[in-house]
Amino acid sequence: PGHRKLRSHDRPACGIYIAPQPFGLLHGGQSVVETPGIGITAFDDQPSRPVDIPPTADPFVEIEHRSTVNPTNDLVTGPDIIFFWVARMIMAGYEYRGEKPFGNVYFTGIVRDKIGRKMSKQLGNSPDPLDLIAKYGADGMRMAMLISSSAGNDVMFDEALCEQGRNFGNKIWNAYRLVNGWSADGKAAQDENNRLAVAWFRQTLGVALRQIADDFGSYRISEAFKTAYKLFWDDFSGLYLEMVKPAYGQPIDAPTFEATRT
Template sequence: PQAKTAVSDEEVIHREVKSKLYYLKYFIDGEEGYVTIATTRPETILGDTAVCVNPNDPRYTKLKGKRLLVPLIKRSIPIIYDEYVDMEFGTGALKVTPAHDINDHMLGDKHNLETIDIFNDDGTLSNEAQLYIGMDRFEVRKKIVVDLEKEVNLEKVEDYINNVGYSERTDAAIEPKLSMQWFLKMQDLAKPALDAIMDGEIQLHPHKFVNTYKHWMENVKDWCLSRQLWWGHRIPVWYLPDGGYVVAESAEQALTLAKEKLSNPNLTLSDIRQDDDVLDTWFSSWLWPISVFDGIRNPNNEDINYYYPTDILVTAPEILFFWVARMIVAGYEYRGSKPFKTVYLHGIVRDEQRRKMSKQLGNSPDPLELAKKYGADGVRMGMLLCSAAGNDLLFDESLTEQGRNFCNKIWNAFRLVKGWEVDNSIEQPQHSAVAIDWINSILNREIAKLNDHFEKYRLSEALMDVYKLFWDEFSSWFL
């Protein structure tokens, strides 16, 4: 609600938080007795349209055909029966709020329940809630618990560890909310992209991410394309006076299509309205291998034919689905071929507590200060030495110090050798010839190892071999 926009599941970070589990009494409509339900979000009871129990649960068989009263607002709602409910969890009775929980929404569709949206886009309560209108959801949570206790609807409260979703962008707790959005059906689109990885047409390094990719693509969900943001590619949809719509590249084209669709030549631009939403930023990003070479508007131009597919994409595992998978989908959909041959997935730099570096946390060192203190090459060397393919790096300044020391070792060795002069009149001693044969043998061995590392994208291992070769073999022994 802080950003006032829809977000995808991949943009939600789940964290375990200390919460409360509230046990509430839903009194039976028209007679004595009640059903107890447990919830961590008591404010959402104002949107309840049913209570669901398992048909095999003997505790509730006598309640078939009964109705319950939603606490405080006394809305009469049915008791429904569905095996979805786990009899062993909580009280075995589940409040159903179709507008504010994805699982409840599926139950609502299945049992033809009413949907009541009690939240505004900013997280305050709407008129549909009947109570606490305009108040923030978390303030309502405090107030409604007090009111439930006054009305004898609150049975007990327990401490509870809850898995709460937070927005990756704003760090605000996500509020599930039913809204109208544009979706792209992904199941058919995903199959060629899945086959490309599983058949080896596109190589993923490290290989361990193949299973992650496979799981995502086999369980792909429809893509929510629309965002309620100020900046982005505006959705090219225009709504018509009759409630229909047309898709067009411009308002003028949309008007032409509208006239044809409605058989009304008198329509004007003021009669049609473009959708206010913009496309998810990844929708433009998934076209990147094609669009940078004008391959959408001009699919057979010289540049796209030369550069597509590219050789290798280097990126982070955290956007394997956000970006990489979608680029592969777009490649096969719009050009019928892969956008790149290889994907190299490197880790990300984290702090000592394994948190991502961020301005908000203030845990990110200033790279310019590090370069000033240890030298740019020292920083690069230190970081790369400890960056095994696909694994995250826990930042420690001692790493850059190690990198600086290695660079100094190279510099000192160079200064030593630079001062030497060759005297061709002296015959080379036997022990010197043996030493040169030895270092050449070591060098040829290491070159073969380095080539193998590079072919397998083991960059950290390659750099460590260079480190050992120069420090241990060349400097400590040969020089």
């Protein structure tokens, strides 16, 4: 659900048309003109989307592909609107469709500053996401949000987490450059140390993947990310690569090289 403001437009053929475009909309080959002073907020926050449905059709029942106008099985929203929208969406689904519109509701936490205050322009504690992206990258900001959003808790946002996210992205890139710079010797035998290192990391990877899958299945998004973070930063980069990397300028045996790349 979102809270974008949709605008009402007049179209001679069938009256009112609701759309997010501010003006110059073309629909059915006809120009439409925005009706001044009329707007609908959060019109898309409902279990069915009657926009573009012919006036003679029941928007909840008679549309041919009904599954395309319901949300997915998982609804992601904030707990502060559970009674304003979520409950009403469920009631509307049962009233007009005879079924619940979604099976699971995932409540994200409210984003607060690092000392727990709700972000607001008056307090000046609400950073511009575009500025953060320009400084730390989109992935850096995503990591900051993911790692600080434990299930059931509000997000205690700290810009330092964006820097940590940027550093994590750099870590991935540097590890790629390191491995990509190695040369494989197809004739060299894999020594026992490398064989044990490969076997250890494969086992560690399997354990981490099962944990991540379990976390995702239980909507523990932050915990899943932390597991992936530890796997790459500590286990892969901090331990495994240090165990198998060849001496400077020397090749690495082909089995270890292929296992590391894949």
